[in-house]
Amino acid sequence: MGAEVSRNDSCPDLPEIQNGxxxxxHIALVRGARITYQCDPGYDLVGRETLTCQLDLSWSSQPPxxxxxxxxxxxxxxxxxxxSLSDPKLLVGSTIQYSCKPGFIxxxxxxxxxxxxxxxxxxxxxxxxxxxxxxxxxxxxxGLPDNGYQILSKRLYLPGESLTFVCYQGYELIGEVxxxxxxxxxxxxxxxxxxxxxxxxxxxxxxxxxxxxTAGSTLDGGNIALAIFILVLLLTVLLGGTYVYVTRCxxxxxxxxxxxxxxxxxxxxxxxxxxxxxxxxxxxTREYEVSI
Numbered sequence: 001m002g003a004e005v006s007r008n009d010s011c012p013d014l015p016e017i018q019n020g021x022x023x024x025x026h027i028a029l030v031r032g033a034r035i036t037y038q039c040d041p042g043y044d045l046v047g048r049e050t051l052t053c054q055l056d057l058s059w060s061s062q063p064p065x066x067x068x069x070x071x072x073x074x075x076x077x078x079x080x081x082x083x084s085l086s087d088p089k090l091l092v093g094s095t096i097q098y099s100c101k102p103g104f105i106x107x108x109x110x111x112x113x114x115x116x117x118x119x120x121x122x123x124x125x126x127x128x129x130x131x132x133x134x135x136x137x138x139x140x141x142x143g144l145p146d147n148g149y150q151i152l153s154k155r156l157y158l159p160g161e162s163l164t165f166v167c168y169q170g171y172e173l174i175g176e177v178x179x180x181x182x183x184x185x186x187x188x189x190x191x192x193x194x195x196x197x198x199x200x201x202x203x204x205x206x207x208x209x210x211x212x213x214t215a216g217s218t219l220d221g222g223n224i225a226l227a228i229f230i231l232v233l234l235l236t237v238l239l240g241g242t243y244v245y246v247t248r249c250x251x252x253x254x255x256x257x258x259x260x261x262x263x264x265x266x267x268x269x270x271x272x273x274x275x276x277x278x279x280x281x282x283x284x285t286r287e288y289e290v291s292i
Contacts, residue, residue, distance in 0.1 A: 011053035019043045020066040029053050039066035042119045072114035072122045080104045080131035092116035100131035105158060107132055107183070134158060139181035139189055147171045148196040159183035167196035 010029040016022060020039040029035075033053045039045045047064025054060055071091045077083060080101050087094035097111045108129030116122040138156035142163070148171065151164040164178045175194030182188050 009057075011057050011059055014051065014059065014063050017063060017065055019068075020045070031055055031057065035059075037064050040119065042069055042117070042121050043067060044069045069121050070116065072124055075112060075124055075128055078128055078131055081106075081129075090114055092122050098129055098131075103134055104131040105134050105137055106130075107137075137183060137185075137187050139187050142179075142189060142193050145194055145196050147198075148173070148194070157181040159187050163189075165194050170199055171196040172199040 011031075011033065013029060014022065014035055017037055017039075020037055020043065022035050022037045024033060024035050026033040031053050034050055036050045037045060037047075038049070043066040045064050046067050048061045049064065051063065052060040071089055072094075074090060075096065078098050081098045081104070082101070083099075084097045085094070086096070090096075092114050093116075095111050095113045098106065099110065100106045106129050109126045110129060112124045112126050112128065114122050115125050135156070138158055139161075141150075141153065141155055141157070144150060145165060145167070148165055148167040151166060153163075157163060159181050160183070162178045162180045165173065166177075167173045173194050174197050176191045177194070179192075180190040182190055
């Protein structure tokens with residue numbers, strides 16, 4: 001009987017919620033009593049977290065429920081950077097990619113991913129990166145080795161960049177051919193500056209090559225001179241023979257000229273050459289005898 005009176009003077013009991021629990025401010029659900037709901041890790045409360053027993057012995061709202069969390073909270077922005085979101089809701093599996101502005105270099109992973117875990121709330125796979133000034137993390141040029149030089153030399157090298165060394169001819173490189181700038185605070189080179197040591201074998205070989213080349217060039221000069229002499233001699237003989245042949249041909253031709261050329265005067269007869277009215281005078285006929 002007393003229990004019935006208690007129910008008439010209190011709000012009805014509220015059910016438990018799945019994947020969560022409730023707590024009450026009073027043992028009896030009298031006017032003004034409160035019930036607070038909470039969800040297990042990995043679940044999000046949907047609805048009012050706290051309900052109050054009102055004067056009319058009704059609750060201030062309907063009981064909430066717990067929903068599985070399928071998104072990550074916004075990790076925020078990184079100074080001196082821009083970001084790109086694959087999903088504005090940041091659901092499980094979505095990514096955020098960060099890139100630094102010009103003059104800054106990224107420290108840490110450029111991409112973070114929302115990872116769902118069971119049980120528990122989804123989290124990002126890694127911490128946010130940082131954007132630091134290039135000058136603060138760059139390696140300065142270590143300088144030149146004696147008797148050597150650098151390939152693509154510059155003043156500052158970013159972490160991950162390499163610097164290559166080469167020795168001059170006749171010198172041998174001792175140490176690492178290339179060293180890399182390692183990110184740190186401050187950044188540092190992966191190895192010391194190499195050395196260029198004189199290679200005596202190379203000098204001896206070079207001297208021998210010079211001597212052989214000199215001897216070879218002397219021998220070649222003698223052969224060339226001999227070839228030129230023989231060529232001049234052959235040309236002289238050829239020209240001399242040609243001259244003698246032409247001279248002899250002209251001599252024999254001069255001896256035969258009177259026998260070849262016809263007489264300049266042909267035989268003239270009276271009938272042919274002087275049968276002309278110009279030589280006739282007064283009707284008289286004159287005879288001439290011409291002998292050649």
